[in-house]
Amino acid sequence: MFAERISKNHIYETMERLFDEDHDKLVDDVENDIDELHLPKMYKKTPDGERYSDLIIEEVETLAGDAIRTYVRDRIAEAPEVTKEGVSLLPHFVRNRRNDDGTSLKQRGLTRTWSIRSNSDVNTDRLLGTGLAFADYYRSNAYSYSTYRIPGYALDILDELERHPTQFKVPVSHPDTETVAKLKQSEAFDVFLSWMDGMTKRIPKHGETEEIQEFLSDYDLMIDQFEDMRKQLIENNMLVLEYSPHRSSTGSRSSLPAQWKYRTCLAPSDFVTVS
Numbered sequence: 001m002f003a004e005r006i007s008k009n010h011i012y013e014t015m016e017r018l019f020d021e022d023h024d025k026l027v028d029d030v031e032n033d034i035d036e037l038h039l040p041k042m043y044k045k046t047p048d049g050e051r052y053s054d055l056i057i058e059e060v061e062t063l064a065g066d067a068i069r070t071y072v073r074d075r076i077a078e079a080p081e082v083t084k085e086g087v088s089l090l091p092h093f094v095r096n097r098r099n100d101d102g103t104s105l106k107q108r109g110l111t112r113t114w115s116i117r118s119n120s121d122v123n124t125d126r127l128l129g130t131g132l133a134f135a136d137y138y139r140s141n142a143y144s145y146s147t148y149r150i151p152g153y154a155l156d157i158l159d160e161l162e163r164h165p166t167q168f169k170v171p172v173s174h175p176d177t178e179t180v181a182k183l184k185q186s187e188a189f190d191v192f193l194s195w196m197d198g199m200t201k202r203i204p205k206h207g208e209t210e211e212i213q214e215f216l217s218d219y220d221l222m223i224d225q226f227e228d229m230r231k232q233l234i235e236n237n238m239l240v241l242e243y244s245p246h247r248s249s250t251g252s253r254s255s256l257p258a259q260w261k262y263r264t265c266l267a268p269s270d271f272v273t274v275s
Contacts, residue, residue, distance in 0.1 A: 001134050004102075004149055005053060010135040017128035017135075018075075061153070068153055072131035076161075076168045083126040086114050088171045090132060091158050092240045092265045094150055102155060104136065107146040109243035109261070116241070117234045124148075132157065145245040175237045175266060183236065188229040191221045196262060202244070205258040238265055 001011045008027060015023040045051055060068075076087055093105045107124055114122045127133045133148040150158075161168050183189050195201065195215050203211055213223050233239035242261040 004057075004134060004136075004151065006134055006136050006149060010137065013125075014128045014134045017125060018131055020129070057152070065153060068131070069157060072154065072157055073168065075130045076132070076157075076170065079126070079130055082118060082122065083130065084168075084170045085118060086110070086122065086124060086127055087130060087132065087161070087168075088165070088237075089114055089117070089240065090127070090150070091162050092237065093242070094155060094158065102149060102151040104138075104147045104149050106243045106245065107148055108245075109241055110148070112243070112260075113234055113241045116231050119231075145243075179236050180238065180266070183229075183232060183238070186229070188221060188225050191216070191219050192226065192229045192233070194219075195226075196264070199264045201262040202259045203262070205243075205260055208260060233264075239263070240265060 001014060006014075008031060011027050012024050015027060039052055041052075046055070076084070079087070089110065093110060094103050111122065111124045114124060125135065127148065128135055132154040133150055136147045136149045138145055138147050161170055162174070165171065195212070209223065212226060216223060216226060230239065234241075240263055242263055244256075244259040244261055
């Protein structure tokens with residue numbers, strides 16, 4: 001986690017979730033070991049052009065990669081059902097956004113998607129206890145938001161999970177063909193698709209409901225029917241809601257309001273109505 005350049009406070013948080021007890025002293029000891037090695041900042045490069053962070057991650061992978069993966073697989077299999085539900089959503093958020101070093105996702109999008117799916121408030125920090133994510137916070141002149149860092153080994157496990165969900169005792173994350181066909185025959189689906197006007201739809205976080213209601217005024221569909229269709233699409237792995245945080249004005253870039261991004265999880269050819 002130090003090599004991932006995560007703040008120590010967030011490392012404390014992730015470690016406690018991951019091992020079900022306080023490990024602050026261990027984190028402090030690791031930090032002291034790094035200091036004693038007189039390593040430059042993690043993002044700095046060696047004379048050979050390699051980042052120090054990459055070298056540390058490679059060494060950890062060599063020495064403990066198999067053990068880490070086994071531990072994480074076991075944590076997923078033993079997790080409560082509500083946590084497994086969140087785990088099954090992760091592949092939709094990281095697909096096509098990954099590289100060998102890992103990726104990250106904004107916490108609010110996952111939180112809202114998961115809450116709609118479970119019809120209750122959820123604590124996305126449950127994912128920290130599986131080892132699939134590290135808590136983090138991004139801050140710059142333009143942005144500040146909570147994020148989860150998904151390391152490379154976790155992406156490998158998510159790939160395994162999509163191929164063999166039953167081995168992890170996790171709900172299948174692929175849309176069910178029969179259910180998809182049934183939903184596509186619904187009038188509410190047609191209206192929702194018209195509103196999306198493509199595979200993604202951005203809408204301001206503040207005023208979202210009002211904008212949807214204005215669109216629905218041209219259709220014989222109520223807002224609760226629209227929201228029910230949204231819930232069904234999320235429940236059936238056809239839709240996720242991502243989050244774009246507020247951007248402050250900085251330099252030549254103007255400010256932008258926070259937005260929700262509706263994104264389908266199907267191929268364009270699958271996300272069309274049945275004639």
